Amino acid sequence: MSLNNRRDFIKKAAWSGALAISIPEIVSTAFAAGNKGQRITLNTSDVVLFQGDSITDAGRNKEQTSYNNANILGSGYALVAGSQLLLKYADKNLKVYNKGISGNKVYQLAERWDADCLDIKPQVLSILVGVNDYWHTLTGKYNGTIKTYRDDFKALLDRTLKALPNVKLIIGEPYAVNGVKAVTDAWYPAFDGYRIAAKELATEYKAIFIPYQAVYDEAIKHAPAAYWTGDGVHPSLAGAALMAEAWLKSIN
Amino acid sequence: MSLNNRRDFIKKAAWSGALAISIPEIVSTAFAAGNKGQRITLNTSDVVLFQGDSITDAGRNKEQTSYNNANILGSGYALVAGSQLLLKYADKNLKVYNKGISGNKVYQLAERWDADCLDIKPQVLSILVGVNDYWHTLTGKYNGTIKTYRDDFKALLDRTLKALPNVKLIIGEPYAVNGVKAVTDAWYPAFDGYRIAAKELATEYKAIFIPYQAVYDEAIKHAPAAYWTGDGVHPSLAGAALMAEAWLKSIN
Numbered sequence: 001m002s003l004n005n006r007r008d009f010i011k012k013a014a015w016s017g018a019l020a021i022s023i024p025e026i027v028s029t030a031f032a033a034g035n036k037g038q039r040i041t042l043n044t045s046d047v048v049l050f051q052g053d054s055i056t057d058a059g060r061n062k063e064q065t066s067y068n069n070a071n072i073l074g075s076g077y078a079l080v081a082g083s084q085l086l087l088k089y090a091d092k093n094l095k096v097y098n099k100g101i102s103g104n105k106v107y108q109l110a111e112r113w114d115a116d117c118l119d120i121k122p123q124v125l126s127i128l129v130g131v132n133d134y135w136h137t138l139t140g141k142y143n144g145t146i147k148t149y150r151d152d153f154k155a156l157l158d159r160t161l162k163a164l165p166n167v168k169l170i171i172g173e174p175y176a177v178n179g180v181k182a183v184t185d186a187w188y189p190a191f192d193g194y195r196i197a198a199k200e201l202a203t204e205y206k207a208i209f210i211p212y213q214a215v216y217d218e219a220i221k222h223a224p225a226a227y228w229t230g231d232g233v234h235p236s237l238a239g240a241a242l243m244a245e246a247w248l249k250s251i252n
Numbered sequence: 253m254s255l256n257n258r259r260d261f262i263k264k265a266a267w268s269g270a271l272a273i274s275i276p277e278i279v280s281t282a283f284a285a286g287n288k289g290q291r292i293t294l295n296t297s298d299v300v301l302f303q304g305d306s307i308t309d310a311g312r313n314k315e316q317t318s319y320n321n322a323n324i325l326g327s328g329y330a331l332v333a334g335s336q337l338l339l340k341y342a343d344k345n346l347k348v349y350n351k352g353i354s355g356n357k358v359y360q361l362a363e364r365w366d367a368d369c370l371d372i373k374p375q376v377l378s379i380l381v382g383v384n385d386y387w388h389t390l391t392g393k394y395n396g397t398i399k400t401y402r403d404d405f406k407a408l409l410d411r412t413l414k415a416l417p418n419v420k421l422i423i424g425e426p427y428a429v430n431g432v433k434a435v436t437d438a439w440y441p442a443f444d445g446y447r448i449a450a451k452e453l454a455t456e457y458k459a460i461f462i463p464y465q466a467v468y469d470e471a472i473k474h475a476p477a478a479y480w481t482g483d484g485v486h487p488s489l490a491g492a493a494l495m496a497e498a499w500l501k502s503i504n
Binding site for chain 2 (some may be wrong): 020023024042068069070071073075079080082083084087088090091093130164183219222223227236237238241242244245
């Protein structure tokens with residue numbers, strides 16, 4: 001739909017409250033549609049690593065190198081999902097890390113991948129990256145293309161599986177909420193290519209795919225888009241909880 | 253049990269993993285036992301306020317006066333519970349505040365109650381206070397007694413209900429994990445009096461009671477006590493998620 005139509009839609013959707021399906025049900029449905037029942041079973045002493053850009057970083061304290069605490073997990077979906085992992089699987093002695101860094105594109109993950117992924121030896125690796133690979137081309141800060149994104153991401157996954165052949169992969173769909181601040185019709189259809197590429201890579205690498213776009217698209221029928229994200233990209237706390245709910249569906 | 257017995261117990265309980273009942277089930281059972289099915293139903297535009305000491309504060313940014321965001325909710329149980337409220341009740345336009353302040357005893361809540369509670373006009377008010385009312389007497393910083401705690405708390409609740417007659421109250425049980433760092437046998441049985449007083453006040457004021465002590469007592473059968481709290485009082489992220497899980501049982 002066009003930006004104006006979408007704005008009207010978003011306005012009308014505000015606090016409708018009358019929808020028959022709850023947010024957790026939305027999330028389950030969207031997850032199941034993308035993953036055909038595939039989930040990850042955690043084992044004792046598993047290391048879970050969240051990797052990505054600012055959406056994952058979410059203001060984490062980068063001077064600490066520990067795990068399982070709120071400062072180092074930031075204040076986004078990795079924190080909310082991490083807190084639930086540590087509660088629900090308390091008997092598993094998990095170590096939950098967050099190594100997301102604000103502004104990162106795939107090539108920047110690659111530059112720090114030894115220290116910030118391979119050395120940590122995760123059993124479960126979750127990667128959410130792509131919005132900057134597109135967004136930064138709009139501001140002239142970056143000239144990578146959709147092919148760059150796909151090729152760089154593929155190389156990163158190959159390198160990961162060579163070092164950690166048994167790692168269980170989770171790939172998050174890059175998402176954006178059109179009509180909110182930074183995100184406009186000008187992003188489309190180009191940005192959709194990044195979403196599609198991430199999904200294709202998830203299939204190719206047998207990763208669990210988290211369909212964040214579908215989840216946000218449904219969530220904005222329950223509350224205004226600005227309730228979930230202030231700028232169309234970065235989640236509010238409600239948005240972080242929404243993403244965590246979707247992410248947690250990947251775990252048995 | 254004695255401290256040594258408890259330490260042995262805690263050691264043996266570490267990562268046992270073989271218990272038949274899950275943490276969420278424990279929490280449900282403990283909550284139900286204390287509340288006979290009583291829960292709160294949220295309405296559209298309700299204001300939810302978390303009040304208390306450092307356990308509630310959890311490093312929140314006190315320079316911001318807003319609501320619903322991670323910085324101002326801190327990194328403890330109020331953040332985790334708040335994130336889940338904002339997700340599950342996204343259609344209700346809730347405002348979730350945290351006004352906990354580290355070190356507070358009941359009289360210190362009273363000193364700032366107009367600005368930090370009554371003016372905010374919560375429909376749902378959650379108070380967790382009491383550990384400092386006891387703990388600070390051990391360090392000579394405070395000479396209040398159990399009677400002071402009960403009388404001050406009663407006066408605070410009377411004042412609250414006079415200003416906000418329809419407020420729905422939640423009272424959290426002060427808790428401590430014996431055998432972890434700050435908490436020793438020397439706390440008992442004196443500290444138990446504060447737990448009992450909080451429960452009696454919850455009954456008297458028709459508040460929902462969150463049985464945090466029972467919840468921690470069960471949780472340490474699933475993972476070492478230090479997994480849930482570093483010093484016996486302040487929760488880890490896992491402990492914060494545990495408390496949030498218990499707190500959320502108070503909401504329909």
